[in-house]
Each structure stands twice: as structure tokens, then as C-alpha cells.
Amino acid sequence: MEYAIACTDVRKSLGSFSLHLENFFVEKGTVHGLIGANGSGKTTTIKLLLGLMKQDEGTLSVLSSTDIAQDGEAKNRIGFIADETSVPSLLNPKEMGSVFSGLYREWDSQTYVRLLSQFKLDEKKPYRSCSRGMKVKFLLAAALSHNASLLILDEPTSGLDPLSRDEILSLLAEYSKDEQHTILITSHITSDLEKLCDYITLLDDGKIRFTEEKDTLLDTYRLVRTAHASLSDFDPDSIITKREGEFQVELLMRKEHIPSFAEPIRLTLEELVILLAKGGYKG
Amino acid sequence: MKALLLKDWYLLRKRWGVLFGMVLLFSVLAGVQTTMLYTLMTTMMLLMISLNTLAYDQHDGWDAYACALPISRAQLVLSKYALACICIVISVILVLLSTLLFGGSNLLGNASAQLAFGFFFVACNYPLILRFGFEKSRVYYLLVAGVLIGLVSILSQYPQPSSSAFELSLFPPLVGLLALLASLKLSISFMKNKEFSET
Numbered sequence: 001m002e003y004a005i006a007c008t009d010v011r012k013s014l015g016s017f018s019l020h021l022e023n024f025f026v027e028k029g030t031v032h033g034l035i036g037a038n039g040s041g042k043t044t045t046i047k048l049l050l051g052l053m054k055q056d057e058g059t060l061s062v063l064s065s066t067d068i069a070q071d072g073e074a075k076n077r078i079g080f081i082a083d084e085t086s087v088p089s090l091l092n093p094k095e096m097g098s099v100f101s102g103l104y105r106e107w108d109s110q111t112y113v114r115l116l117s118q119f120k121l122d123e124k125k126p127y128r129s130c131s132r133g134m135k136v137k138f139l140l141a142a143a144l145s146h147n148a149s150l151l152i153l154d155e156p157t158s159g160l161d162p163l164s165r166d167e168i169l170s171l172l173a174e175y176s177k178d179e180q181h182t183i184l185i186t187s188h189i190t191s192d193l194e195k196l197c198d199y200i201t202l203l204d205d206g207k208i209r210f211t212e213e214k215d216t217l218l219d220t221y222r223l224v225r226t227a228h229a230s231l232s233d234f235d236p237d238s239i240i241t242k243r244e245g246e247f248q249v250e251l252l253m254r255k256e257h258i259p260s261f262a263e264p265i266r267l268t269l270e271e272l273v274i275l276l277a278k279g280g281y282k283g
Numbered sequence: 284m285k286a287l288l289l290k291d292w293y294l295l296r297k298r299w300g301v302l303f304g305m306v307l308l309f310s311v312l313a314g315v316q317t318t319m320l321y322t323l324m325t326t327m328m329l330l331m332i333s334l335n336t337l338a339y340d341q342h343d344g345w346d347a348y349a350c351a352l353p354i355s356r357a358q359l360v361l362s363k364y365a366l367a368c369i370c371i372v373i374s375v376i377l378v379l380l381s382t383l384l385f386g387g388s389n390l391l392g393n394a395s396a397q398l399a400f401g402f403f404f405v406a407c408n409y410p411l412i413l414r415f416g417f418e419k420s421r422v423y424y425l426l427v428a429g430v431l432i433g434l435v436s437i438l439s440q441y442p443q444p445s446s447s448a449f450e451l452s453l454f455p456p457l458v459g460l461l462a463l464l465a466s467l468k469l470s471i472s473f474m475k476n477k478e479f480s481e482t
Contacts, residue, residue: 014480044480050351052479075353084479085348088294088339095293102286103352 002028003061004150004182005049010058012044019044019206021058026199029179031172033193033214034186035273036203042186043083045203046154049184050080063150076105079143080152081136089128093121093138104146112145119167133164140168144175151175151183157192169195190270200269204277214269221272222264224251234259241278252276287354287362290345291336298339302332306377314381317388319396319436326374326397327428330404333370334424337363337409338417347479356474363409364467371401395455396435402459403431406466414473 005026012019019041026032036042047053049062051069059066065074087096093116101107116123119137121130130138136156143151151172157165169192175181176196187193193200193214200217202209225248226234238257243250252275258264267275306328312321340346349359375397382390408424 047479052347052350054478069350070355072353072355075351078351080351082347082351085344085351087343087348088290088345089343090297090339091290091293095290099286099290099293102289103354105353 004028004063005032005184006059006061007048008059010048010055010060012048012053012055014044017041017044017206019048020208021045021060022208024201024208024211026182026184028182030198031176031183031185031196032199032201033197034184034201034203035188035190035193036186037277039205040203041206042203043154044206046080046082046152046184046186049152050078050082051075052082052085076146077149078152079146079148079150081139081143081154081156082152083154086135087127087139087142090126092124092126093141094123096127096138096142100142100146106147108145108147112141115141115144132159133161136160136168137164140171144171149180149182151181151185153183153185155186155188157187157189165189165192172196190273191268194269200273202273202277209277217272218267218269220254221252221267221276222255222258223267223271223275224253224258224262224264225249226251226262233261241275243275243278284354284358284362284365287349287359288366291362291366294336294339295332298335299332302328302335306332306374310374310377310381311385313378313393314383314385314387319393320432322378322393322397323400323432323435325378326371326401327404327432329370329374330367330401333363333367334408334412334417336366337412341417350477350479356477357471360409360413360467360470360474363413364405364463364470367401367405367409368463371398371405374401395453399455399459400431400435402456402463404428406459406462407431410466410469410473413470413477 003025005024007021007024010019010021010024017039024045034042034045044053048055048060049068054069060068062068063074063077065071068074091099097109097112100112101109119134119141121134121138121141125134127135127138140156143153157168160168172183172185173196176183183196185193185196197214199211200214201211221240224234227248228244231249234251235257238253240252240254242252255264306325309321309325309328313325340349346359350356375394378393378397379390381387382393404427407427408420411420411423
């Protein structure tokens with residue numbers, strides 16, 4: 001199996017926060033979602049992968065490069081959107097196109113202009129005058145215009161209206177159809193990841209809780225609703241977590257452990273992730 | 284590196300109006316007056332323009348963005364030093380033209396002082412700005428500018444020793460250039476180890 005990203009026992013300490021990516025692998029040709037609460041380590045992971053930070057321990061490889069900060073060849077094949085980084089705010093897309101064409105070896109001006117037009121971006125409008133949605137589209141147009149084989153995107157859809165989100169997700173879905181293309185994406189909006197991703201990794205307090213194929217994840221678990229009085233009918237060992245309401249209890253269980261008298265309910269990725277994070281993933 | 288300079292050019296042409304007006308004013312005064320103050324202020328103002336690009340880069344997050352682009356961190360630093368050197372040379376040319384236009388003298392002395400001042404200014408300030416950021420280094424670089432302008436102005440009042448004017452004029456810029464090269468090495472080392480952690 002070929003990996004676009006491989007992290008083994010990577011550790012990074014930032015003050016009181018500590019990130020530990022014990023085994024984090026992103027298979028080539030897949031879309032991998034990285035989810036977690038604020039401060040769980042998503043942005044730190046992205047920055048490590050882009051070479052904006054250096055790990056304290058462990059091995060980290062991006063497109064087979066183990067020193068991504070110094071590897072211009074590998075960086076030519078990465079498109080990115082990262083938190084706390086941006087193009088110069090006074091420059092417009094047209095000017096940035098000229099700058100990027102001198103920085104990326106395989107800069108494709110036609111694709112860039114086509115994407116700007118598709119996103120209805122004004123070529124002469126400075127970045128700082130753009131709305132949040134326009135800024136993301138601008139950065140995404142740049143990330144998709146140099147024949148990148150890996151996209152690393154930190155919260156590209158946050159703060160966007162549903163139409164813009166859909167537009168961006170469609171574009172990423174189109175990009176991911178090519179088997180050589182890999183996407184690592186973080187988002188708070190789990191429904192976006194559910195539409196797009198093949199794999200999901202949950203980060204919690206700097207540690208990986210699980211990495212799982214999305215479809216397997218959604219197929220494995222079910223929610224069962226039952227009255228408080230009937231709770232004793234369930235094997236306590238088969239209940240992963242429970243959420244108590246006023247009139248009933250919601251139980252998260254593996255599909256095969258659900259008794260025949262109970263009615264299993266399929267969960268959305270968001271519901272599942274919340275319950276797994278709460279109850280503990282047992283593999 | 285050309286692309287990085289192009290980026291700075293786009294940035295400067297949108298923001299240099301007032302500063303460039305002051306540069307022209309100081310260069311005219313440098314041609315008219317005999318003191319070194321306006322000559323050095325011309326260089327200083329042009330270096331401020333160059334320095335502003337660093338401030339914008341750090342404020343916008345471009346310095347971090349650029350580090351994820353397929354260019355080395357050494358090239359990023361080099362482009363900033365190249366821009367500063369271009370500004371110093373432009374300031375020398377402006378004062379030279381002004382001096383010739385208004386019939387001033389001491390062409391060689393002016394150029395020497397401007398080059399030496401410019402090189403030392405960049406050598407002292409750039410590593411700190413790249414290491415600690417523009418905001419934190421603000422007080423320091425104004426202090427350096429004041430000390431350097433004062434020092435060069437005082438030294439220019441003293442009678443010159445009996446060596447030839449040409450040899451004397453070469454010495455300060457050469458020392459400044461050596462300091463600039465040492466500073467460049469230091470800045471590259473700072474930049475290579477720089478981490479863009481969350482703020």
C-alpha cells in the first residue's frame with residue numbers, strides 16, 4: 001500500500017499541549033478527513049505536514065519526503081490551505097497568479113484563470129477586500145492550479161454559506177476522482193466530510209482516537225433507543241456509550257450486538273463521532 | 284527569487300505613495316544642503332519601504348504561507364536582503380542625481396556614507412525582525428537608525444586623514460558589506476529554524 005502521508009510516533013509539544021501521532025497514514029488516491037474539537041491538534045498536524053513546524057520526535061513523511069520543509073520538489077506537488085497563513089492581503093488574484101507562476105514549476109495559468117472565473121472571483125479585487133468565501137476560493141484556485149497530487153486543507157469550508165460549501169466540495173470530489181490525487185482535509189462540519197471522505201481520523205486532546213474507513217464506521221455502529229426500565233435487557237458490555245434523555249436512553253452499539261427486539265437506527269457521521277468520542281472507541 | 288521580488292514590487296507600488304514622496308524630498312534637500320543628515324535620511328526612508336514589506340508579510344501570514352511553497356527559506360531571506368540592497372542603491376543614485384543637479388559636492392563621500400549606513404542598518408535589524416517579528420523589533424530598529432545616523436554624521440565632520448579620498452570612501456561600505464553577509468548568514472539560520480506555531 002502506498003502512502004501520501006505517513007507519521008510514526010510523531011510527537012510535538014507546544015507549551016502545555018502535546019500532540020502524539022502514533023500511527024497516522026493517508027493512503028494515496030484517497031480522501032482522508034481529520035476531525036476533532038478545537039485544540040485537539042488538527043492545525044498542528046497540518047503545520048507539521050507542511051513543514052511549518054518540526055516534530056520533536058518520530059518520523060514524518062509527505063509524498064516520500066522526510067524533510068518537507070527543505071524539499072522543494074515535494075512541495076511543488078502539494079496544494080494547501082492552512083490556518084494563519086495567507087497570500088499578501090493587498091494583492092489581487094491576477095497579481096498572485098504572476099507570482100505563483102514564478103514559484104511553482106508546473107503552474108497552469110489557464111486552469112487558474114478558469115477556476116477564478118468559475119468561482120466568480122474578481123481578478124482585480126485585493127485579497128483583503130474579499131469575503132471569507134471568496135478568500136477560500138482564491139486559495140483553493142491557487143492550490144489546484146499547479147498539478148498538485150496532494151491537497152492539505154485546513155478547515156476550507158468553515159464560515160462559508162451552504163452554496164459555497166457545496167461548490168467547493170464538488171470541486172474537491174472532482175479532483176479526487178483521479179486515483180493519483182490525495183486529499184487530507186480537516187473540518188468542523190462533519191457532514192462535509194461524510195460527503196467527501198473515504199477515511200476518517202478522530203483526534204482528541206492531541207492523540208489519535210481512531211482511523212477508520214468511513215463506510216465501515218457508518219456500517220459498524222447503530223443507535224438504539226429504549227426506555228429507562230428496559231435498559232437491563234441489554235448486555236452492559238455491548239453498550240459503547242449511552243445518552244440519557246428524560247423519557248428514554250440512547251445506546252450506541254455495534255450492529256451485531258443489538259438484540260433482535262431492538263430497532264437499530266443508522267447514525268450520521270457527526271452523531272457517530274460525538275458518541276464515539278464520548279464513549280471511547282474500542283476498535 | 285524573482286517571483287518574490289515581484290510580489291514585493293506589487294505590494295510597494297500600492298503603499299509607497301507618502302514614503303516615496305518623502306524620499307524625493309530628502310534627496311532634493313541632500314543635493315541642496317551640505318550636511319549628511321538628509322543624505323542618510325534618503326537611504327533610511329527607502330529602507331523603511333523595504334522594511335515595510337517584512338511587516339506586511341508577517342501581518343498577513345505570507346511568511347508562513349511562503350514557507351510551504353516550493354522555495355527554500357534561504358531564498359526567502361535572500362529576496363529580502365536583495366530588496367534592501369536595491370533600495371540602498373536607488374537612494375545612492377537619487378542623492379547623486381540631486382547633488383549633480385543642485386551643484387552640491389562630496390559625491391563619493393555621500394555614496395560611501397549611504398552604502399555603509401544602509402548595509403549596517405540592514406545587518407543589525409533584519410536578523411532580529413526575522414527572529415522576533417516586526418512588532419517586537421520596532422523599538423530596536425529605530426534605535427539602530429538613530430545611532431547609525433548620528434555616528435555617520437559625527438564622523439563626517441572630522442577632518443580626513445591623508446589617504447586618498449577614493450580609498451577612504453571604499454573602507455566603510457566594505458566593512459558594512461562584510462557585516463551584511465554575516466547578518467545574511469544569521470538570518471538564514473534563524474529562518475531555517477523558525478516555527479510557525481499557533482498564536
